[in-house]
Amino acid sequence: MRQREVKIPEGLYKLIEEHLEELGAKSVEEFVVNAARVALQETTNRKLEIDEKEKEEIKRRLRELGYID
């Protein structure tokens, strides 16, 4: 896997290093990577849009199958 370098302020690095255990990470790098992953997961997730016509068709099938009244 290819990797890139990112710079962070030294004070922040040290602060993370001091609190690694509470942060649930084994290294500063692991914490930063995981924090980025969580932020991205929340940001890139889009709400699923289903148009009303399709939604009504789905509801009709669900009614036929007995899932909804």
Next chain:
Amino acid sequence: MIAPHGGRLIERIAGKKEKEDLLSLRGEYPEIEISRELAFEVENIAVGLFSPLEGFLGKEDFHSVLKRGRLASDIPWTIPIVLDVDKEKAQEIGEGLFLLYEGKPIAWMEVQEKFTYDKDEMAYSVYGTLSEEHPGVVKVKSMKDILVGGKITLLNHVSSPFPKYKLTPKETRVLFETKGWRRVVGFQTRNVPHLGHEYIQKTALTFVDGLFINPVIGKKKKGDFKDEVIIKAYEALFKYYYLPETATMAILQMEMRYAGPREAIHHAIIRKNYGCTHFIVGRDHAGVGNFYSPYAAQEIFDDYPDLGIIPLFFRSFFYCKKCGGVVNEKVCPHEEEHRISFSGTKIRALLMEGKIPPAELMRPEVAKVITEFNNPFV
């Protein structure tokens, strides 16, 4: 409503015109007959259950999944979804390929690449062992030598013995929304329900809006319960012990891999795509024999803080005669002698003899349904 894995629900189902156009190409491209299990994978990709996958893995994603449990794009993904072909067939394959199931074309595949792979590396990465006692290892070793990667387009759905319970992620999402469920917990199962399962499900349900029971239908190992037995047993449980306002069931047509921790992540991703916000992970989830430590399938979630679905971890439950109910070691102060464990082996042995397990272990209505089958096991 929770977003699908990777942010977008994949839908690769040909419309009427596209289907006609693609089928008109038959005869110009090679065709391969695929197994029922692979046909399930194709359909699961097409309806979005495997979002963000749009087809079978290419080389970069394949190696990334084995090494890191993530796609090359860094999105969590732990089970390689691959199409294997033999060397002779691989030579025939160019830009496209028809996938047939039971002689009928079920999908068109835009071939992006063909590549060789190391079966030992694949087996060890996914199953954590090379033991041929492990059914997953045996399966990998029996795979053909070339993998073909590329997007698929579904031409025909795979038939199901339980059409009433077959829902797509789009349908479950509309279902949950219509029921007014904002928080939904998914429960994966390949077993008939005993009281321990029911207790876990209801404990989880207490904290969310809805419970989604999702039995896996497909190839299982010898000694597992037959699919129709599982469905009938759950129907009995629903009839007598669940509220339709807060619980529902649909099947998942997919082969069990028994990959323990990695499969637990895979199962969670699928339930996220169905629209679940929470997922139950019990003891030895998707395990087989003694290949995985009892809670390895829970510990692996620490590596995936970005999974986007909340795992609910449960320890073992048992019936305590002194407590007078189903409890676990966190809440029961009594000694071992007062406890009756939900031993699958014990329950199976009783059912095999046509006996009804005690009411502390299994609901009589559920046991009755199971014993009505001559042979409830695979």
